[in-house]
Amino acid sequence: MKRFLENINIAFRALFLNKMRSFLTMLGIIIGVGAVVAMLSIGTGAQESIISSVQDIGSNLIIITPGNPEEEQQMGPQAMFSAQTSELDNDDLRAIERESTLITKAAPVIFSGSIISYMNKSAQTTVYASSENGKDLYNMDIESGQFYTRSDVSNSANVAVIGQTVIKKLFGKIEPTGKIIKIDGKNFKVIGILEERGTDSFGNDQDDFISVPVTTAQTKLYGLDSYNMILAQSISEKDIDRASEEIRGILRKERGIAMGENDDFQVRNQTQIMDLIGTITGIFTVVIAGIAGISLLVGGIGIMNIMLVSVTERTREIGIRKAIGAKNRDILVQFLVESIVLSITGGIFGIIFAVFISVIISKFTILDTSITVVPIIIALSFSTVVGLFFGIYPAMRAARLNPIDALRYE
Amino acid sequence: MNEKKQSGTGELRSIIRTRELVKVYKIGKIEIPALKGINLDISDGEFISIMGPSGSGKSTLMNIIGCLDIPTSGEYFLDSVNIGKLNDNELAAIRNKKIGFVFQTFNLLSRSNVFGNVELPLIYTSERVKDRRKRVLEAIEDVGLTTWIRHRPNELSGGQKQRVAIARALVNNPSIILADEPTGNLDSRTGEEIMAIFQRLNRDGKTIILVTHEMEIARHTHRVIYLRDGIIPGEEIINEQISAGEVLRRMPKLEDKLLSY
Numbered sequence: 079m080k081r082f083l084e085n086i087n088i089a090f091r092a093l094f095l096n097k098m099r100s101f102l103t104m105l106g107i108i109i110g111v112g113a114v115v116a117m118l119s120i121g122t123g124a125q126e127s128i129i130s131s132v133q134d135i136g137s138n139l140i141i142i143t144p145g146n147p148e149e150e151q152q153m154g155p156q157a158m159f160s161a162q163t164s165e166l167d168n169d170d171l172r173a174i175e176r177e178s179t180l181i182t183k184a185a186p187v188i189f190s191g192s193i194i195s196y197m198n199k200s201a202q203t204t205v206y207a208s209s210e211n212g213k214d215l216y217n218m219d220i221e222s223g224q225f226y227t228r229s230d231v232s233n234s235a236n237v238a239v240i241g242q243t244v245i246k247k248l249f250g251k252i253e254p255t256g257k258i259i260k261i262d263g264k265n266f267k268v269i270g271i272l273e274e275r276g277t278d279s280f281g282n283d284q285d286d287f288i289s290v291p292v293t294t295a296q297t298k299l300y301g302l303d304s305y306n307m308i309l310a311q312s313i314s315e316k317d318i319d320r321a322s323e324e325i326r327g328i329l330r331k332e333r334g335i336a337m338g339e340n341d342d343f344q345v346r347n348q349t350q351i352m353d354l355i356g357t358i359t360g361i362f363t364v365v366i367a368g369i370a371g372i373s374l375l376v377g378g379i380g381i382m383n384i385m386l387v388s389v390t391e392r393t394r395e396i397g398i399r400k401a402i403g404a405k406n407r408d409i410l411v412q413f414l415v416e417s418i419v420l421s422i423t424g425g426i427f428g429i430i431f432a433v434f435i436s437v438i439i440s441k442f443t444i445l446d447t448s449i450t451v452v453p454i455i456i457a458l459s460f461s462t463v464v465g466l467f468f469g470i471y472p473a474m475r476a477a478r479l480n481p482i483d484a485l486r487y488e
Numbered sequence: 489m490n491e492k493k494q495s496g497t498g499e500l501r502s503i504i505r506t507r508e509l510v511k512v513y514k515i516g517k518i519e520i521p522a523l524k525g526i527n528l529d530i531s532d533g534e535f536i537s538i539m540g541p542s543g544s545g546k547s548t549l550m551n552i553i554g555c556l557d558i559p560t561s562g563e564y565f566l567d568s569v570n571i572g573k574l575n576d577n578e579l580a581a582i583r584n585k586k587i588g589f590v591f592q593t594f595n596l597l598s599r600s601n602v603f604g605n606v607e608l609p610l611i612y613t614s615e616r617v618k619d620r621r622k623r624v625l626e627a628i629e630d631v632g633l634t635t636w637i638r639h640r641p642n643e644l645s646g647g648q649k650q651r652v653a654i655a656r657a658l659v660n661n662p663s664i665i666l667a668d669e670p671t672g673n674l675d676s677r678t679g680e681e682i683m684a685i686f687q688r689l690n691r692d693g694k695t696i697i698l699v700t701h702e703m704e705i706a707r708h709t710h711r712v713i714y715l716r717d718g719i720i721p722g723e724e725i726i727n728e729q730i731s732a733g734e735v736l737r738r739m740p741k742l743e744d745k746l747l748s749y
Binding site: 084091092095394395397398399400401402403404405406407408481482485 | 589613
């Protein structure tokens with residue numbers, strides 16, 4: 079142990095003597111480790127914010143959309159027309175609400191871009207029509223005023239709740255509650271203001287929308303009797319897959335789909351979406367690991383190269399040490415420690431560099447970064463292994479030198 | 489004559505004993521004999537010199553005595569240990585414990601200071617750090633370099649460098665000190681100073697083997713062994729050794745010379 083510390087000391091002194099050379103040798107490892115840790119921090123950050131924005135939509139959410147995407151792909155463009163026949167409507171919603179035992183509530187959704195205006199100002203925004211259940215299912219929290227009620231929905235009332243961005247666009251400093259706005263030329267009364275939701279991980283503004291009762295949207299705005307989708311909430315997270323299956327069964331029966339025929343709708347849940355995200359980020363990680371492997375390999379070759387030079391340069395020193403009683407093992411350890419110190423120091427600088435980069439990225443771009451311990455440990459142990467692997471050959475060459483020849487070396 | 493003197497009595501123990509020592513170098517298929525049967529006995533506490541022209545096998549003999557190399561045939565006992573049968577690691581351990589090297593070109597580590605250089609042999613022992621420090625300081629004091637302890641070799645004169653090398657050779661308290669042309673790179677006055685140190689160490693009981701090609705230097709020792717073409721044709725007992733201290737006293741000091749101008 080004592081001799082090991084001595085070797086580390088010798089190694090540091092030797093490396094310090096050739097500061098520029100040591101730094102340039104380390105640069106390969108610094109860039110390799112730095113790139114890996116920085117990229118993984120961006121990856122982890124992105125994954126975290128995607129997951130949290132998926133969860134923001136509402137928890138334990140099941141999303142039912144019309145049409146079967148696989149079938150549409152197979153059938154080509156005609157499917158776009160046939161999709162008309164597979165729309166989701168009020169009967170489907172009622173069936174789910176009536177028969178499902180594993181969901182707490184369900185809500186219809188219609189969304190569409192519309193022009194809204196107040197006094198002389200107008201703006202483009204998304205109208206997001208739902209029922210009174212939509213408030214919970216879509217995490218629309220009321221800051222002031224109130225959400226539309228069940229009776230507003232059944233009466234097709236001309237009322238609206240509006241998001242923060244819409245307020246900024248139309249009202250400025252004016253208090254919006256109670257004011258009359260126009261959506262596609264129709265008058266609506268503002269009855270509530272929604273809490274700010276911020277931007278999602280894709281940079282979309284989640285406050286740039288307005289919500290109205292779904293019946294009002296169907297009859298007075300868009301002339302529809304169907305929905306874009308139906309949202310349902312399972313009673314718990316672990317029941318979400320069973321709830322999805324149950325809904326699928328209910329809808330097949332309700333829509334009269336015979337055995338053996340494909341669904342003309344799709345039931346997805348958050349678990350599936352998370353799995354998809356997991357797969358995508360998994361691929362991302364493998365690609366990064368590949369790049370990291372290559373850059374650390376190149377860095378390792380740099381270390382080997384410089385260690386071979388160092389052994390040649392210090393042939394006489396090796397001769398002196400051996401004459402004085404150093405065993406082959408002592409010389410081996412000395413040079414091995416030197417290359418490991420070189421690569422670990424490079425690794426540490428690389429991590430510092432990565433932390434620096436990821437702080438800058440999260441400050442100045444929309445990307446969130448997240449430095450976690452695992453990639454740091456992996457990067458550090460990987461760079462140690464690189465130092466060991468590429469240091470062993472030069473160190474063995476040094477250890478095998480004949481002391482007589484080494485002492486005579488000029 | 490010598491042999492009788494050593495083997496007969498118990499008081500003069502043979503610290504180095506070689507019997508029919510042969511070393512043959514093979515270069516490709518050609519065999520080059522460097523030593524052709526060397527019989528040598530050196531007693532504990534002796535100060536001897538080995539003289540011979542280049543190509544005489546001097547270096548080969550030095551390497552074998554210094555345990556840097558092993559003989560092709562014959563036997564070599566150092567302090568009663570048969571060296572011919574040892575492997576690399578065992579040889580390294582013997583070099584570390586029993587031999588102190590002093591080289592013509594000093595062979596100090598340029599990156600380490602005086603302390604670090606003298607400490608070097610102790611790094612490869614199991615000595616405790618605390619004891620180590622004490623021994624290093626003692627060895628440095630012994631050669632009178634205490635004030636230079638934190639200086640690097642490139643800040644020292646040739647004589648000082650050689651004194652560091654002697655301190656390094658002494659620090660492990662070896663059985664023999666092996667000095668290969670220790671004055672070869674020094675001016676005559678500095679060389680004489682180094683010889684004075686060796687003579688003092690010998691008076692204190694150290695066995696010293698000196699390789700030189702200068703008769704003047706060899707006459708500082710008890711016995712001169714001549715080497716030629718891989719054999720020892722003869723040896724000479726020096727009855728009246730040159731006292732380096734005496735020579736130094738007679739030598740005009742540099743300051744005196746400058747004053748006389």
